[in-house]
Amino acid sequence: MFCRKCGKELEDNWNTCPYCGETVGNVELEKEGNINKSHGKSKLWIGVGVAAVVMTAVTIGVVIGKTDTSTKRGQQTVKENSVGNAEKSKEKKIKEVKDFSSQDFETMIGTSISELEKSGLKKADGKEEYTGLNGNIQVTCQGEMIQSISIEGEETTAPSFHKARLGMSVEEVKNNLAEAYPEQEEAEGMLKFLNLEKKSSVECCFTEEKLNKIHYRVLSEEEVVSYQQAKEEKLRAEFIFPDSDKKYLSEDEVRAKTVGDLMVGRNEIFARHGYMFEDANLKSHFESTSWYQGTVASSEFNSEHVFNEFEKKNVELIKKVEDEINGVNTAFIGKAGVYCTIDDNGNGWTGWIKILDIHNDILTFELGALTPDFYTVMTETAQITSQNTAQYSEYGLTITFTWSDDSNMFVTNSGEISGTDSGIVLDVTDRRAYTWSAEFNR
Incomplete structure (x- = not known):
C-alpha cells in the first residue's frame, strides 16, 4: 500500500507512515484505495510516458529528417561545387596557351593589364608578375605599367619582340632592333640595344651565334643620365677638337696638338658635313668612327656654303699652325x-x-x-x-x-x-x- 499523504509505499502492517508521520488507518481500505489510486497514477504516468516517447520519436524523426535533408543538401552543394570547380579547371585548361609564336610582345608595352591576360599569360600568386610556357615567359609590372619582359625557351612557341625571334643570328637581330633601339653595347655573347628617349633597353643573349634569350626592361632616370654621359664622353673622344663647330678655338689649344692631330682635326670639320675623302688614310680614319657618314663628293662640296663662322675661322687657324710647323710660310692664296x-x-x-x-x-x-x-x-x-x-x-x-x-x-x-x-x-x-x-x- 501507499501513504495517502506522501505517496510512499508502505508495509501492510504499518499503522503510521515513517516518511511523513501520517496515520495509515484501515489498512484494507487504504490498501484497496491506494491500489486503485496507484493504478490511476500508473495509467497516467504510462500515458504521459507514451506521449513523451511518441513526442520524442516525432522530434527525433523531425531532427533526423532535417539532418538527413541538410546532409543531402550539403552533399549536393559539395557535389555541385566539385562539378563547378572541375568545370572551371577544365575551362582553364582549355584556355591555356601553349604557343605564343604569332604574338609580338613589344606591342604589350603601354597596354592595360587585361591585355596581358588576354594574351594567355597567367598572374603569379602574390606577385605583380605574369608567366607563360612554364615560366619561359615572364612579365613584371608596377601598377598598370610593364617593367620587364623576359622571353626564352623553344623558338617555335616563344613570342617575338620587335620582330626579333629566338634562333635568329646576330645580324638578323641587329637588322630588326637597331633602328628602334639605336644605341648599342656589346659584350661576349650579349648585345644590348637602347632607346634613351623612350627609357628602354633590350638585352639579347646568344649561344653559338643564335639568339636564345630576350630581356626588355624600363630604364630608371639615373640609368638614362648615366648612359647619356657615357655616350657623350665616348663621342667626344673620337674628335681632336670636339667643339670646333660650336666655338672659336684658341691658338694655345691648337698648338697643343701634334701635326698629325692637326691634320685630322682640320679635316673632321669637313667630315661633320659628309665630305667624301679621297685620301686613303683620312677615309679609313673617319669611317672607323661612330658618327661619320660620307655623302658629299669632293667635287660637289662647297665649304663656303656649309661651314658656319666658327668652322671657317677654325679651319684657317689650324691650317696656319700646320703650315708653320711644316715650314710653309704662307697658305695657298687661291680662293674658291x-x-x-x-x-x-x-x-x-x-x-x-x-x-x-x-x-x-x-x-x-x-x-x-x-x-x-x-x-x-x-x-x-x-x-x-x-x-x-x-x-x-x-x-x-x-x-x-x-x-x-x-x-x-x-x-x-x-x-x-x-x-x-x-x-x-x-x-x-x-x-x-x-x-x-x-x-x-x-
Whole structure:
C-alpha cells in the first residue's frame, strides 16, 4: 500500500507512515484505495510516458529528417561545387596557351593589364608578375605599367619582340632592333640595344651565334643620365677638337696638338658635313668612327656654303699652325669661285673655271666654256703643289693653275688628250689668263 499523504509505499502492517508521520488507518481500505489510486497514477504516468516517447520519436524523426535533408543538401552543394570547380579547371585548361609564336610582345608595352591576360599569360600568386610556357615567359609590372619582359625557351612557341625571334643570328637581330633601339653595347655573347628617349633597353643573349634569350626592361632616370654621359664622353673622344663647330678655338689649344692631330682635326670639320675623302688614310680614319657618314663628293662640296663662322675661322687657324710647323710660310692664296678668261684666243671660246673647293692640299674644279654656249666639259681634282700653284694630271694631259694673287690665275697645259671635248679643253687651258668674276659669284 501507499501513504495517502506522501505517496510512499508502505508495509501492510504499518499503522503510521515513517516518511511523513501520517496515520495509515484501515489498512484494507487504504490498501484497496491506494491500489486503485496507484493504478490511476500508473495509467497516467504510462500515458504521459507514451506521449513523451511518441513526442520524442516525432522530434527525433523531425531532427533526423532535417539532418538527413541538410546532409543531402550539403552533399549536393559539395557535389555541385566539385562539378563547378572541375568545370572551371577544365575551362582553364582549355584556355591555356601553349604557343605564343604569332604574338609580338613589344606591342604589350603601354597596354592595360587585361591585355596581358588576354594574351594567355597567367598572374603569379602574390606577385605583380605574369608567366607563360612554364615560366619561359615572364612579365613584371608596377601598377598598370610593364617593367620587364623576359622571353626564352623553344623558338617555335616563344613570342617575338620587335620582330626579333629566338634562333635568329646576330645580324638578323641587329637588322630588326637597331633602328628602334639605336644605341648599342656589346659584350661576349650579349648585345644590348637602347632607346634613351623612350627609357628602354633590350638585352639579347646568344649561344653559338643564335639568339636564345630576350630581356626588355624600363630604364630608371639615373640609368638614362648615366648612359647619356657615357655616350657623350665616348663621342667626344673620337674628335681632336670636339667643339670646333660650336666655338672659336684658341691658338694655345691648337698648338697643343701634334701635326698629325692637326691634320685630322682640320679635316673632321669637313667630315661633320659628309665630305667624301679621297685620301686613303683620312677615309679609313673617319669611317672607323661612330658618327661619320660620307655623302658629299669632293667635287660637289662647297665649304663656303656649309661651314658656319666658327668652322671657317677654325679651319684657317689650324691650317696656319700646320703650315708653320711644316715650314710653309704662307697658305695657298687661291680662293674658291668662278673664274673667267679675260683674253681672246681667236677660236671663239670664252673659258671658265669654277674652283669648287680647296681642301687638304686638294683643289676641286669644273672646267668649260661660256660662249658660244654655256658648257661644262670636266669636273676633276688638282693637287696643290705650292702656295699659289695646283696641278691636274690625268689621261696624258697636265693642266697647271698658277695664281698671281687670290683673284687672278694663269692656266697652261702640256701633253695630249683625245675625245669629243678635247678641243675645248685644250683651248681654254692653253696659256689663258683668268680672273675671279664678281658677276658669277654673287
